[in-house]
Amino acid sequence: MPPSYNVYEDRCPARQVLDRLADKWALLILARLQNEPVRFNQLRRDIKGISQKVLSQTLKKLERDGLLSRSVFATVPVTVEYALTDLGQSLVQTVNTFAHWAEQHMDTVLLAQAQYDACAASNPGA
Amino acid sequence: MPPSYNVYEDRCPARQVLDRLADKWALLILARLQNEPVRFNQLRRDIKGISQKVLSQTLKKLERDGLLSRSVFATVPVTVEYALTDLGQSLVQTVNTFAHWAEQHMDTVLLAQAQYDACAASNPGA
């Protein structure tokens, strides 16, 4: 079998998928949905800093990619629930690994940034 | 011990780290460096579609975060090698998992997109 695709290539489908996932809001949404379906405004409240517009756009992209499903309930007013599909579930573990890495190593990163900035400040031109 | 931080919160350091990593070029660069140090123009050639400007910017960010190191050799002309730090190495496995997920599931995603688009096209207003 051929090694299939190369993510370093332009036009590679795998890379297009990767590009789509390399989005901070998409990752946070997937992580938030891992345990339960969540309604639109609940996501908006939980994921601090996301605007209604961007949340709507990102949800639509993720639904288009088959990573989550959108269910409308004819209550008054209407209720809309977003939930991971099986495909989304298959990805969420990796998303968690990413988030955990960030949690575990953020102090190291913050320190590295401080050192880098201090060095850059003391070497204006050299 | 406190559960430390919440990635859903604005201003959370872990989330800032996550935001930084949620970048398609950053992921591709980290993946490319996993086996060996690579020079600037080699990266530029290998990672198809990246511009010199964006490559330069992204490398600088990753260096600032302590994920990779920049080594200058006084050859003529000068040689510059980028390599993963230990911190970068600790992340690259997760990056690979992401890339592999994309490779394994891209067909499913492409199919889902086609179905979504077909349905949207047949339901212009409804």
Place this chain on the structure above:
DNA sequence: CCGTATCCGATCGGATACTG
């Protein structure tokens, strides 16, 4: 409650030219 539509400033990023 769950969105869409529009406006508009801010940022991104490609192309090009230039330096050590």
Place this chain on the structure above:
DNA sequence: CAGTATCCGATCGGATACGG
């Protein structure tokens, strides 16, 4: 080879207003 500097069009994204 390995960048930096500038220009400038394209895109992003917040705020606001409105509709189902």
